[in-house]
Amino acid sequence: MELNANSPIPLYIQLKELLVRQIRRGELRPHDRLPSERELSECYGISRMTVRQALQLLVKEGVLYTAAGKGTYVSEVLFEQDHALTGFSEQMQRANLQASSRVLEATVIPATPYVAGKLEVSPNSGVILLKRLRLANEKPVAIETAYLPQNLCPDLLRHDFSRASLYAVLREEYGLVPTTAIQVVEAALANVEEARLLELHPPAAVLRMERVTRNAQNAVLEYVESVYRGDRYKFYAHLRA
Amino acid sequence: MELNANSPIPLYIQLKELLVRQIRRGELRPHDRLPSERELSECYGISRMTVRQALQLLVKEGVLYTAAGKGTYVSEVLFEQDHALTGFSEQMQRANLQASSRVLEATVIPATPYVAGKLEVSPNSGVILLKRLRLANEKPVAIETAYLPQNLCPDLLRHDFSRASLYAVLREEYGLVPTTAIQVVEAALANVEEARLLELHPPAAVLRMERVTRNAQNAVLEYVESVYRGDRYKFYAHLRA
DNA sequence: AGTCTATAGTGGTATAGACCAGGATTGACC
DNA sequence: GGTCAATCCTGGTCTATACCACTATAGACT
Numbered sequence: 057m058e059l060n061a062n063s064p065i066p067l068y069i070q071l072k073e074l075l076v077r078q079i080r081r082g083e084l085r086p087h088d089r090l091p092s093e094r095e096l097s098e099c100y101g102i103s104r105m106t107v108r109q110a111l112q113l114l115v116k117e118g119v120l121y122t123a124a125g126k127g128t129y130v131s132e133v134l135f136e137q138d139h140a141l142t143g144f145s146e147q148m149q150r151a152n153l154q155a156s157s158r159v160l161e162a163t164v165i166p167a168t169p170y171v172a173g174k175l176e177v178s179p180n181s182g183v184i185l186l187k188r189l190r191l192a193n194e195k196p197v198a199i200e201t202a203y204l205p206q207n208l209c210p211d212l213l214r215h216d217f218s219r220a221s222l223y224a225v226l227r228e229e230y231g232l233v234p235t236t237a238i239q240v241v242e243a244a245l246a247n248v249e250e251a252r253l254l255e256l257h258p259p260a261a262v263l264r265m266e267r268v269t270r271n272a273q274n275a276v277l278e279y280v281e282s283v284y285r286g287d288r289y290k291f292y293a294h295l296r297a
Numbered sequence: 298m299e300l301n302a303n304s305p306i307p308l309y310i311q312l313k314e315l316l317v318r319q320i321r322r323g324e325l326r327p328h329d330r331l332p333s334e335r336e337l338s339e340c341y342g343i344s345r346m347t348v349r350q351a352l353q354l355l356v357k358e359g360v361l362y363t364a365a366g367k368g369t370y371v372s373e374v375l376f377e378q379d380h381a382l383t384g385f386s387e388q389m390q391r392a393n394l395q396a397s398s399r400v401l402e403a404t405v406i407p408a409t410p411y412v413a414g415k416l417e418v419s420p421n422s423g424v425i426l427l428k429r430l431r432l433a434n435e436k437p438v439a440i441e442t443a444y445l446p447q448n449l450c451p452d453l454l455r456h457d458f459s460r461a462s463l464y465a466v467l468r469e470e471y472g473l474v475p476t477t478a479i480q481v482v483e484a485a486l487a488n489v490e491e492a493r494l495l496e497l498h499p500p501a502a503v504l505r506m507e508r509v510t511r512n513a514q515n516a517v518l519e520y521v522e523s524v525y526r527g528d529r530y531k532f533y534a535h536l537r538a
Numbered sequence: 539a540g541t542c543t544a545t546a547g548t549g550g551t552a553t554a555g556a557c558c559a560g561g562a563t564t565g566a567c568c
Numbered sequence: 569g570g571t572c573a574a575t576c577c578t579g580g581t582c583t584a585t586a587c588c589a590c591t592a593t594a595g596a597c598t
Contacts (some may be wrong), residue, residue: 061582066580066581066582067581067582068581068582086414086417087417092547092548092549093548093549094547094548102582102583103582103583103584103585104583104584104585105346105582105583105584106581106582106583108549108550109581109582111549115515116357118477118479118511118515120515121417121515121516122515122548122549122550123548123549123590123591124548124549124550124589124590124591125547125548125549125550125589125590125591125592126547126548126549126590126591126592127547127548127549127591128548128549131417131515236536237536238533238534238536239533239534239536240531240532240533240534241482241504241531241532241534242504242527242530242531242532243484243485243502243503243504243525243527244484244502244527244528245500245501245502245527259486259500260486261484261485261486261502261503261527262484262502263482263483263484263504284484286483286484286485286486286502287485289483290481290482290483291481291482291483292479292480292481293479293480293481293482293534293536294477294478294479294480294536295477295478295479295480295534295536302552307550307551307552308551308552309551309552333577333578333579334578334579335577335578335579343552343553344552344553344554344555345553345554345555346552346553346554347551347552347553349579349580350551350552352579363578363579363580364561364578364579365559365560365561365578365579365580366559366560366561366562366577366578366579366580367560367561367562367577367578367579368561368577368578368579369578369579
């Protein structure tokens, strides 16, 4: 269980992942105390500052917590790194569910004033509309309608989005990486069309979500309206001041 | 514009706040390059590692971004310190609604295993339970049940929480400042008790939320279970990668 | 037994120096 | 004029050391 100083992977990352593995394997359990920074430093033959770099990362991620004068401890829950900014496909993969989709609509339309406002583009400019029924293990979970500025991702619709992940295509083909999003979520009763598509028997509760996603340069990548089955979807968010 | 080495405030925090002030005043504008780490180090008479501590904090917060081999730059938006981590009272104030509460329960209980896990405290240790009906302009909006570690805020319950804001008391009296939270939101149909308290006529949709709130030291401040009226509450979240 | 007081250990802060890979600039060369 | 290589600067990583405030413990004292 040693660190490799010649590896291209930084030592503090190696140590961080080593600790995460120990926690995942149960060798370190919640509220266990870790060896002190000085012990880790000596044990792995690296300096204390490097140890601290690894530990601080894990504290920031919520995996560990520290108590000055006492020690460093394993947190109760090891939250999965950020559900926050992943698409449906990635979320399902994380939950070990098989994601699939049925494309309900895939066209280019002129931006309505409302959508133009959300996307921060001119009205009537080209907007890609992608409406899909989302399924997990073949069972309907959500209806998702995404609007994207056509100039950011021309020819997007040549992909088959019944199988392809929108976020994966944006990232790999167009270099568009979501980094922030503003979401609004509310609860409501399913209407007739929603009940039909989601195979619900009214009355049934659904989660309605709107989201505007931006990249690091603060450009709007997409505006999405989604409707989730209340009984098959929970909505995680990690908030920071 | 100097740093004070004798101040109880760490140098890297002082530098961080100094940079934020410069950005707020417009002396540093989006996409401007900051002086290099070595220049800042010499300019303020502190070591480069201390400079990096300040810069890394700001990068983590999204205020700055770095490009290896090029420099450190100001991000496009300095997000409003946001809706994310405020309590019900603050949210209502922002929406120009008059917040009030009816205390349904306010006691100290021994931590159940489940709550102890959420709060990262020992089972059976003292936990403050505060259950309130939340109203906006006299109309019921939510039922909120908060659990707090008693050792963090002893005597909390001597306040009258039908009027006082929990977050304001935590901040002003105990110096407890929420900085991160993990929330889980789902939609459901209101049960009988919820419908009665929220004055709903079934069937009606509600938003159920669980939240674990932590401070900058990653200590758990509270665990909250809330039930919101779907028609009177929208749930905002600002997410970052 | 109970209380106080060193003392040792912990994380938090800070310094000074070093090397690396990658971007940017300059200048020699064709 | 255009190309390529050397050079310098940048952030990224890492070491070794030091002092502080806080916590726990063990031992001396009452």
